[in-house]
Amino acid sequence: MQLTNRSKVVSDKNMTAMEAAYLPAVIKGMAVTLKHFFMRPATTKYPEQTREFSEVYRGRHVLKRDEKGAERCTACGLCAVSCPAEAITMVAAERKKGEEGLYREEKYAAIYEINMLRCIFCGLCEEACPKQAIFLTKEIAPASYEREDFIWGKDRLVEGVEETKRIDITKRQDR
Amino acid sequence: MELFKVTIDNKTIEVPPGTTILQAARMIGKEVAPPAMCYYSKLKTSGGYCRTCLVKVSKGSEKDPRPMPKLVASCRTTVMDGMEVQNYTSPEVVEARKGVVEFLLINHPLDCPICDQAGECHLQDLSYDNGRSYSRYEFDRRTFDKIDIGDKIKLHMTRCILCYRCVKVADQLTPGRVHGVINRGDVAEISTYIENAIENEFSGNMIDVCPVGALTDKTFRFKSRVWFLKPYDAHRDCDKCSGKAVIWKYGNEIYRVTGRKDQWGEVDEWICNTCRFDKKDVKDWVEEGPRKIDRHSVISQNQYESGTKFVASPQTLPNKQLS
Numbered sequence: 001m002q003l004t005n006r007s008k009v010v011s012d013k014n015m016t017a018m019e020a021a022y023l024p025a026v027i028k029g030m031a032v033t034l035k036h037f038f039m040r041p042a043t044t045k046y047p048e049q050t051r052e053f054s055e056v057y058r059g060r061h062v063l064k065r066d067e068k069g070a071e072r073c074t075a076c077g078l079c080a081v082s083c084p085a086e087a088i089t090m091v092a093a094e095r096k097k098g099e100e101g102l103y104r105e106e107k108y109a110a111i112y113e114i115n116m117l118r119c120i121f122c123g124l125c126e127e128a129c130p131k132q133a134i135f136l137t138k139e140i141a142p143a144s145y146e147r148e149d150f151i152w153g154k155d156r157l158v159e160g161v162e163e164t165k166r167i168d169i170t171k172r173q174d175r
Numbered sequence: 176m177e178l179f180k181v182t183i184d185n186k187t188i189e190v191p192p193g194t195t196i197l198q199a200a201r202m203i204g205k206e207v208a209p210p211a212m213c214y215y216s217k218l219k220t221s222g223g224y225c226r227t228c229l230v231k232v233s234k235g236s237e238k239d240p241r242p243m244p245k246l247v248a249s250c251r252t253t254v255m256d257g258m259e260v261q262n263y264t265s266p267e268v269v270e271a272r273k274g275v276v277e278f279l280l281i282n283h284p285l286d287c288p289i290c291d292q293a294g295e296c297h298l299q300d301l302s303y304d305n306g307r308s309y310s311r312y313e314f315d316r317r318t319f320d321k322i323d324i325g326d327k328i329k330l331h332m333t334r335c336i337l338c339y340r341c342v343k344v345a346d347q348l349t350p351g352r353v354h355g356v357i358n359r360g361d362v363a364e365i366s367t368y369i370e371n372a373i374e375n376e377f378s379g380n381m382i383d384v385c386p387v388g389a390l391t392d393k394t395f396r397f398k399s400r401v402w403f404l405k406p407y408d409a410h411r412d413c414d415k416c417s418g419k420a421v422i423w424k425y426g427n428e429i430y431r432v433t434g435r436k437d438q439w440g441e442v443d444e445w446i447c448n449t450c451r452f453d454k455k456d457v458k459d460w461v462e463e464g465p466r467k468i469d470r471h472s473v474i475s476q477n478q479y480e481s482g483t484k485f486v487a488s489p490q491t492l493p494n495k496q497l498s
Contacts (some may be wrong), residue, residue, distance in 0.1 A: 018400060057198065074288045074289055076287070076288030076289065076293070076400070077399075077400035077402065077403060078288070080403070081400075081402055081403075081473065081476050086326050092397045092398070092399070094396065094397050105286075105288070105289055107397050108287045130287075131288060162288075
């Protein structure tokens with residue numbers, strides 16, 4: 001059965017004088033190499049240059065706050081149960097009186113951790129979230145030398161209260 | 176004894192006289208049994224409030240084959256010889272049940288992400304199986320303040336669907352009634368008569384019978400979601416109750432203790448408050464093994480194989496304590 005027309009029949013016949021000289025073949029190879037000097041490079045000079053990402057690129061997570069600055073997450077656990085890599089863990093706590101500005105619901109996540117080494121960035125957590133709290137952003141989860149650095153707690157996941165520190169995820173919501 | 180032949184969804188069974196349609200359907204199996212929110216076979220005079228178990232009787236009996244004019248509540252209607260009943264095979268019943276679910280959800284807050292009952296909630300299951308995905312109700316839902324019933328039980332009246340199961344528990348398990356439903360209709364609410372603490376040793380069972388998250392265990396409040404816990408059958412020597420319970424573990428820690436529920440979600444044996452609230456140490460219990468959980472249940476999520484020994488790993492244990 002022939003799958004493509006590019007297959008070549010292997011033969012063990014002797015080389016011609018031209019082939020035995022090798023030089024034409026070497027020149028031909030050098031020509032290919034030389035041609036690539038003048039071609040546009042396929043790589044970019046990261047981190048000085050960055051590629052433009054797709055609108056729906058799935059990078060590191062963010063835990064969103066609502067308009068008033070209160071955390072949206074209510075520690076319902078649906079992200080953790082939907083996570084195929086089991087990267088998410090959380091501990092819930094009850095909101096006390098006076099903390100209404102900090103947490104939107106009466107229950108909140110006291111501990112919320114994502115293991116970025118386990119995470120496969122599939123986006124199922126944001127799909128499962130009933131409170132529009134967790135989103136994947138366009139940022140890349142940075143590399144590190146220490147394994148502990150990849151367990152992200154709320155200090156790195158929750159976005160800042162200030163207007164300038166908010167992370168825009170409107171593109172992901174529009175999908 | 177004479178047996179009555181009854182056909183439910185084209186499946187025939189012979190049952191003794193006095194059996195209700197719901198009980199007969201449960202004898203046949205899950206595929207024909209109507210759902211029930213208020214009926215509880217272990218509680219006398221329960222049933223007849225929620226209307227989720229409505230069925231169509233297409234043939235009254237052998238002697239009087241006329242169909243019943245309206246849909247009937249199967250938990251309160253007894254079978255007759257030769258009766259033919261339609262449950263899921265009747266589009267009329269399916270449509271009526273949709274309406275009942277919509278009524279039950281009118282005042283229900285749908286705060287499942289916060290509610291401790293989520294994952295084992297009968298109303299959640301019911302609305303997933305039989306309900307609509309939207310509500311036509313435009314008005315404000317009624318809300319109540321949360322009340323502590325005793326020091327171990329929290330009453331979240333907003334979530335209550337007024338099934339009266341907890342009232343029956345209070346009436347039938349405890350001598351002297353301290354807990355009931357006051358007011359009528361739209362403003363009816365569970366009350367303990369001026370927030371009287373329920374001191375009875377078996378009062379914790381009202382948490383188990385509650386089909387929604389209206390009555391919750393304060394010792395388990397917001398501790399974890401039910402699907403992160405692994406249920407084990409366990410027993411202990413108890414002088415007040417049978418001591419047979421289910422312990423819900425996370426790692427080697429017991430988060431809560433409940434009664435053992437059968438396939439209809441009904442508790443087999445009542446357990447006392449000491450077992451339920453105070454015995455949270457693994458040394459208190461003799462483990463019998465992991466509990467069989469239906470693989471479609473969310474509780475069986477994250478348990479790749481039922482019966483595997485739980486292995487604690489850094490991933491599954493919170494490695495930091497609450498500060």
